[in-house]
Amino acid sequence: MPSNPVFNRFNDDLSKGRLPEAQPQYGQFGTPEQQQAARYGYPQQGYPQQGYPQQGQFGQPAPDLEKMYGAPAATAAQSGRMTLNDVVTKALGLFGVLLVFAAIGWFVGKENQGAGMALWLGGMFVGLAIGFIISFKRVISVPLIVAYAVCEGLFVGAASGFFNTVYPGVVAEAVLATLCVFAGMFAGWKFGLIRVTDRSRKIFGLMAIGYLLFALVNVVLVWTGAIGNPFGVGGTGPLGIIISVIAVGLASYSLAIDFDSIQRGVNARLPEKYSWLMAHGLLVSVVWLYIELLRLFARLQSR
Known part of the structure; x- marks a missing residue:
């Protein structure tokens, strides 16, 4: 899929303040006891405590405020916020689903060319439709995200089987190149060699939309x-x-935008459920990159 509207929408919403959940809620700091103290107005450490009873309501002992406020602050995971580990875990799970159904698409296409072609076209167009629904749906739907991975797996498997039959060895080349480009783009972004700015996002977005229209007409x-x-x-x-x-270059830069968007989401303390959306967006870019590399190597082998 030659664009990534998942991260385009996320970054637009985040920059325009449409993600109120990204901001920490009142009382969502420290341990659960600290949150309870803030919620019910218990006295804070360092302030006069005259007039506060030594016994709590209904005869229960008053909370140990000094212990509560001396405890370490809650981590992002403990407060239900998205972490990088959440995104990585869910991305690996989605890639696992994709690989399982890619194997199915590969072997079905080997046994029955007509069925393989149906999986190729059906997976591509149904996956494209589901991808747009996920991108513009305001509520994050995990079943839809998993369904997208299933459709993309069938599409990738059937297409890869066909290409490998006509151009032997091209799939292995594309897989290796995808892994290398992924690692290279991550390193380049991490060490500041590849920069992602608001201007570059806009330029990339326009180019991606143009290539998407071209690709659909071409198909x-x-x-x-x-x-x-x-x-x-x-x-x-x-x-x-x-x-x-050019397509490989666009797909490669899409990965850098994905890495930057994920980091922005973690820094904004988005709720944990957004890790599903981030993992899905990463899956979109990796599949796009793999397909474009597959086409490039097949073209080169055909010369």
């Missing part, structure tokens, strides 16, 4: 027979290779 032209070459516009010639290189 229609190929499947209707308007263009005889299976790669569509440009074919395996210089123009086609240039188009693939």
